[in-house]
Each structure stands twice: as structure tokens, then as C-alpha cells.
Amino acid sequence: MNLIVCLKQILDPDIPGRDFKVDPISKEAVRGAANLVTNIFCENALETALQFKEKNGTGKITAICYAPESGEDTLRKALAMRADEGVQVLNDGLAHPDPLMVARTLAAAIRKIGTFDVVMVGRESGDWGVGQTGGLLAEELGVPYVGFVDHIETSGSGVKLKRQTDAGFEIVEASTPLVISITNDEHNVPRVPKTRDVMMSFRQSLTKWTLSDLGVSASESYYEVAELGIPVKESSCELVTGETLEERVSQLAEKILAVKRAL
Amino acid sequence: MSVVICLFAKNGFDRAGQGVAGAGRRLADELGAKLQAIIIGAADAAMIDAVKTVADGVTIAAQSELSDYQSELYLSAAAQICQSLAPKAVLLSNDTYSQEIAARLAHRLGGSAAGDVTSIALHDGNVRARRSVYGGKAEAVIELKRSPAVLWIRARAFDPAPARESVADVNQAALTLGDARTRIVERKSEAITEARLEDAQIIISGGRGLGGPEPFEDLKALAALVGAQVAASRAACDSGWCPPTWQVGQTGKKVAPQLYLAIAIHGASQHLAGMSDSKIVAAINIDKDAPIFKHCKFGIVEDYRKVVPLLKEKLAAAQA
Ligand SMILES: Cc1cc2nc3c(=O)[nH]c(=O)nc-3n(C[C@H](O)[C@H](O)[C@H](O)COP(=O)(O)OP(=O)(O)OC[C@H]3O[C@@H](n4cnc5c(N)ncnc54)[C@H](O)[C@@H]3O)c2cc1C
Ligand SMILES: Nc1ncnc2c1ncn2[C@@H]1O[C@H](COP(=O)(O)O)[C@@H](O)[C@H]1O
Numbered sequence: 001m002n003l004i005v006c007l008k009q010i011l012d013p014d015i016p017g018r019d020f021k022v023d024p025i026s027k028e029a030v031r032g033a034a035n036l037v038t039n040i041f042c043e044n045a046l047e048t049a050l051q052f053k054e055k056n057g058t059g060k061i062t063a064i065c066y067a068p069e070s071g072e073d074t075l076r077k078a079l080a081m082r083a084d085e086g087v088q089v090l091n092d093g094l095a096h097p098d099p100l101m102v103a104r105t106l107a108a109a110i111r112k113i114g115t116f117d118v119v120m121v122g123r124e125s126g127d128w129g130v131g132q133t134g135g136l137l138a139e140e141l142g143v144p145y146v147g148f149v150d151h152i153e154t155s156g157s158g159v160k161l162k163r164q165t166d167a168g169f170e171i172v173e174a175s176t177p178l179v180i181s182i183t184n185d186e187h188n189v190p191r192v193p194k195t196r197d198v199m200m201s202f203r204q205s206l207t208k209w210t211l212s213d214l215g216v217s218a219s220e221s222y223y224e225v226a227e228l229g230i231p232v233k234e235s236s237c238e239l240v241t242g243e244t245l246e247e248r249v250s251q252l253a254e255k256i257l258a259v260k261r262a263l
Numbered sequence: 264m265s266v267v268i269c270l271f272a273k274n275g276f277d278r279a280g281q282g283v284a285g286a287g288r289r290l291a292d293e294l295g296a297k298l299q300a301i302i303i304g305a306a307d308a309a310m311i312d313a314v315k316t317v318a319d320g321v322t323i324a325a326q327s328e329l330s331d332y333q334s335e336l337y338l339s340a341a342a343q344i345c346q347s348l349a350p351k352a353v354l355l356s357n358d359t360y361s362q363e364i365a366a367r368l369a370h371r372l373g374g375s376a377a378g379d380v381t382s383i384a385l386h387d388g389n390v391r392a393r394r395s396v397y398g399g400k401a402e403a404v405i406e407l408k409r410s411p412a413v414l415w416i417r418a419r420a421f422d423p424a425p426a427r428e429s430v431a432d433v434n435q436a437a438l439t440l441g442d443a444r445t446r447i448v449e450r451k452s453e454a455i456t457e458a459r460l461e462d463a464q465i466i467i468s469g470g471r472g473l474g475g476p477e478p479f480e481d482l483k484a485l486a487a488l489v490g491a492q493v494a495a496s497r498a499a500c501d502s503g504w505c506p507p508t509w510q511v512g513q514t515g516k517k518v519a520p521q522l523y524l525a526i527a528i529h530g531a532s533q534h535l536a537g538m539s540d541s542k543i544v545a546a547i548n549i550d551k552d553a554p555i556f557k558h559c560k561f562g563i564v565e566d567y568r569k570v571v572p573l574l575k576e577k578l579a580a581a582q583a
Pocket of ligand 1: 013014398469470471473491496497499501512527528530548549550565566567
């Protein structure tokens with residue numbers, strides 16, 4: 001099977017709130033000293049793809065990243081995790097690109113790569129949290145879409161997917177080609193690449209395409225960011241005090257019971 | 264012109280559906296438009312009656328292929344009905360199924376979508392949606408440039424729609440749906456405890472600091488004493504200590520209980536994004552600098568292993 005994993009590079013979502021700033025004019029986050037990292041759900045997707053390939057013994061995994069030059073780091077890391085090939089589509093550094101434009105670009109890159117069975121994306125990106133690329137990409141490619149998948153295996157001529165729902169999980173049978181979005185679970189925590197594979201990844205060549213190579217141009221806008229700000233939501237916490245632990249926990253219990261009585 | 268709300272029969276007209284209707288009614292009034300409800304699946308009489316009293320028109324797609332959610336068929340049904348209603352906006356809830364079809368629906372209707380919306384406004388005739396971004400660290404207002412604006416909303420952020428004096432007409436839609444290229448063949452619910460997390464009044468939530476699955480048993484015992492539900496952080500779920508359905512946060516459940524007690528949870532913005540609407544947040548954490556304390560009404564700086572057994576005793580004593 002040919003698997004394509006779409007990886008987005010984002011501002012490190014783990015930077016503490018106190019270091020996080022936005023530029024209200026450009027309506028972007030200020031990068032400051034923060035690192036750029038691969039969106040965690042994309043790594044969950046790559047991990048899911050790698051396990052699928054290992055289990056089946058065959059298959060090819062192509063990683064795609066649509067990003068400025070810096071996106072190369074995301075692809076090198078994907079190769080170090082043992083993706084087979086990396087394709088970078090260079091953009092001009094848009095901070096909050098249009099979701100439809102992203103989907104059209106990825107669709108054009110996937111068509112240029114050629115045949116595919118399963119395209120995997122993350123359930124959402126850790127910066128803008130859009131959660132739409134998978135669905136839009138499926139429409140652009142004219143294939144079905146299944147969201148929130150955490151496991152994939154082959155079944156007949158298609159695939160069998162396990163996906164999370166609000167209440168539990170579902171098993172979905174689907175024909176290929178299709179697009180799926182991946183969510184986290186205990187089995188797809190991304191592996192840490194081996195040092196040897198990290199070294200190897202720097203020797204592999206990456207495919208680089210520009211938007212004009214793909215014949216994609218910005219069309220009408222899907223949406224725009226009208227405002228971006230940081231909400232202030234801190235409250236003052238009363239820490240329970242007391243001489244002994246016993247006293248303090250009694251107070252804690254009393255406060256909890258007060259809520260319970262007021263229900 | 265209309266505002267469409269898209270409901271699934273299987274959910275009934277639950278609080279989420281009521282929130283969608285409430286958001287839809289306010290937007291429709293602002294636009295001077297009609298509020299049209301779509302119900303996919305065979306709805307029971309109670310649901311139809313309830314929706315009839317808040318919407319101006321109701322369209323039901325109840326043919327047998329639609330009795331249970333199948334993404335391709337539900338998407339096709341929603342798109343076909345919307346096409347005949349000329350909507351300025353289409354509102355859905357933020358359940359898994361709605362999220363799965365919303366962006367595709369926007370694509371098919373030539374519109375644009377935005378998700379997990381907490382408020383909606385009009386600006387120069389365009390729909391603007393507020394949503395939290397950067398893992399809850401920032402908030403953005405998104406202006407949707409194409410019509411219709413397809414929004415999946417944080418249903419509890421909106422008050423239910425008031426009942427009206429007139430009762431809407433109900434139409435049955437007969438649709439040609441085509442082939443489903445994906446098929447849900449098995450549905451499994453986790454052993455559902457009393458209430459859904461979204462409806463819980465008290466939530467006791469555990470994080471990675473618990474160190475393993477066993478302490479969750481103690482949390483369950485605590486919860487039983489005060490009629491609470493147990494939840495978790497992503498780190499605890501990813502460790503396999505509890506099912507993914509317990510996860511609260513940006514990419515988990517969005518909860519709003521009267522009391523949210525966070526035990527050994529750090530308070531990362533992505534976790535706060537799912538529980539900051541709680542009336543009272545309280546924490547047990549060994550680290551006095553843990554960010555969770557910045558969002559608490561009360562808390563205790565202590566090892567949970569010392570606090571939880573004593574707390575259980577105190578709560579049990581109060582119950583006796
Ligand atoms: C895109 C994205 C989406 C995400 N979505 C979510 C989400 O939906 N939900 C979510 O929860 N997270 C989410 N996360 C992850 C989030 O950023 C944090 O990594 C996660 O919430 C951390 O979980 P934690 O607080 O349990 O663990 P940790 O950060 O490891 O914190 C453990 C806490 O336990 C305390 N502790 C340790 N030992 C003890 C003890 N003996 N007694 C008392 N306290 C103790 C520590 O002081 C610490 O504060 C997301 C991340 C990203 C990037
Ligand atoms: N610029 C990009 N390059 C590659 N993949 C992307 C890009 N943007 C989004 N994706 C994919 O779409 C998923 C969901 O992103 P989003 O819809 O932005 O929340 C991500 O996890 C990626 O798999």
C-alpha cells in the first residue's frame with residue numbers, strides 16, 4: 001500500500017503561557033525564542049503508518065510538508081522515524097494559511113506523486129486547531145474520509161479502521177483510496193528516532209516543489225483572521241492552610257461538600 | 264435566506280442540540296432570516312415536537328439508509344437538503360460525527376467552515392466566529408468569506424432557543440444518496456457511567472502525576488462519595504491508564520461542571536481549554552508553581568498520595 005502522511009510544522013505548543021505573545025496587527029503568534037516542531041497529531045499519524053507498514057511487511061510511506069524552508073526539519077525527522085520519502089512544498093511563510101488553499105496544495109502534491117491508497121493527516125494542528133484539512137483534502141481528491149482514527153489494518157481489498165467517538169469507538173470498513181485523520185491513543189505515541197537513523201536522514205534527498213510547480217495559485221479567500229488576542233482568565237487561588245495535613249484536608253473536604261450541598 | 268441547524272435523530276433534542284438551536288435563532292433574527300432545522304435519521308415524536316416549537320421549518324430525512332450515522336450518506340443528505348434551503352449559515356454541534364462532515368459540507372456548498380465556535384456575530388454581512396486557538400492560549404475571531412458559513416459550535420456556550428407560539432411545518436425529504444464507500448460495521452460504547460462528562464456536575468480528574476492506572480481506582484471511590492464523574496488529562500489517557508473517552512481538553516471533552524477537581528494535573532493550556540468553563544476549579548498538586556493553581560478557586564499543595572486517602576475518609580464520614 002502507498003501511504004501518504006501530511007505533516008505540519010508549527011510553533012512549539014508547549015511554550016508556557018507567560019512566554020506566549022501575539023502581534024495584533026499581523027494577527028500571528030510572535031515566534032520569539034520558541035522552536036518550530038512537528039504537530040503532535042501528525043507524528044501520531046506517522047507512527048500509525050509505520051506500525052501498519054511493519055505489520056504488513058510491505059508498503060511505502062511518503063511524508064509531505066507544506067511549509068517555508070524550515071519545514072525541512074520536519075521532513076528530516078520523519079525520515080529519521082523511517083518514512084521512505086519526503087516531499088516539501090515550499091510556501092512563502094504564511095502564518096495562518098487558508099485551509100482550502102492548504103488542502104488544494106496538498107491535493108496537487110499528492111496527484112503529482114501519483115498513486116496512493118491512504119492519505120493520513122492529524123486530527124488538528126496544535127497552533128490554529130483548524131481540524132478541517134482532512135475533510136477538505138478528501139473533497140479535493142474526490143475520495144471518502146474517516147476522522148479520529150487510531151488504528152488501521154488491511155481488510156479484503158480495502159482497509160479496516162478503528163476510530164474514536166464521543167462514547168467509545170467504532171470499526172469502519174472502507175475502500176481505498178481514502179483520507180483519514182489520526183488521533184492520539186496509547187498505541188501511537190510517536191517513536192524516538194535512533195541516532196543512526198537521524199544521521200541517515202541527512203543523507204537522503206528530499207523532493208522540493210514550489211506552488212507554481214504544482215500549478216496552484218491563491219484563489220478566493222476561505223476565511224480571514226479578523227482579530228487575535230490573549231484572553232485574561234486568571235483567578236486567585238485560595239490554598240488551604242492549617243497546622244497539620246489532617247486540618248488542611250478537612251478544609252478541602254468541607255469546600256467540596258459545600259459545592260455538593262449547593263447542587 | 265435561512266439559517267440551518269443540522270441535528271441527528273439519534274441524539275434526540277439534547278442540550279447540545281438546544282445550544283445549536285439557540286445559536287441559530289439568534290443569528291437568524293439578526294439576519295431577518297428563517298431558522299430551518301434538518302433532522303437526519305428517524306426522529307421520535309418527542310424530538311420532532313421539541314424542534315417544531317423552536318424552528319420555523321423542519322426537514323426530516325428518515326429513509327432507512329439513514330437510521331444510523333454513516334458519514335458519506337449523512338454528508339450527502341445534509342448537502343442536498345441545504346442546497347434547497349439557500350442557507351447563509353449552517354450550524355452543527357461539536358460531536359465527532361458533526362466534526363467529521365462539517366468541512367466537507369462547506370466544500371460541497373461552496374462555503375467556508377470554522378469549528379469549536381464560542382460566539383457568532385455579523386460584520387458587514389459576513390459571519391464572524393470566535394474560537395480559541397494556540398491550544399487555548401489565544402482567541403481569534405474568524406471572518407468566513409464564503410457563504411454559507413458552516414460552523415460546528417461549542418453547544419454549551421449558547422443558551423437554548425426560546426419556544427415560539429407558532430409550530431413549524433415538518434417536511435419529509437426523499438433523497439437519492441448514492442453508495443457509501445465507507446461503512447461503520449461495529450459500534451462500541453465504553454461502559455457508560457451514570458452521566459456523560461459534558462453533563463456532569465462534579466468532575467474529579469487525574470493526570471500523569473498519578474503515576475499509573477491504580478490511583479484511578481481511588482479517584483473512582485472519591486467520585487462515588489460525592490456523585491462525581493472521573494476524567495483525565497491527555498497524558499494519563501496516552502499512558503493507557505484510562506480510556507480516551509475520559510480525556511478533557513482542546514482535543515477531548517469540553518466540560519462545564521460546578522466543580523472540577525484536578526488531581527496531579529499540571530494545567531497545560533490545552534487541558535484548560537476543555538474545562539475552563541467550570542464554575543469552580545480546585546487542584547491537588549505537589550508543585551505550588553503548577554499553572555493549574557492560577558485557574559483555581561481553591562487548592563492544596565501536597566502529594567496526592569497523602570491527600571486522597573484522608574479526603575476519602577472525610578467525605579465518607581460526611582456521608583454517614
Ligand atoms: C495539539 C495538542 C492538543 C492537546 N490536547 C490535550 C487535551 O485535550 N487534553 C489534555 O489534557 N492535554 C492535551 N494536550 C497535552 C498537554 O499539552 C499536556 O501535555 C498534558 O495536559 C499534560 O498532562 P498532565 O498535566 O497530566 O501531565 P504533566 O504535565 O506531566 O503534569 C503532571 C502534574 O502532576 C503533578 N504531580 C506529580 N506527582 C504528584 C504527586 N505525587 N502529587 C500531586 N501532584 C503530583 C506535577 O507537579 C505536575 O503538575 C495537548 C497537546 C497538544 C500539543
Ligand atoms: N501545511 C501543511 N503541511 C502538511 N500537512 C498539513 C498542513 N496543514 C495541515 N496539514 C495536515 O492537516 C492536519 C490537520 O490540520 P488543520 O486542519 O490545520 O487543523 C495536520 O495534522 C496535518 O496532517
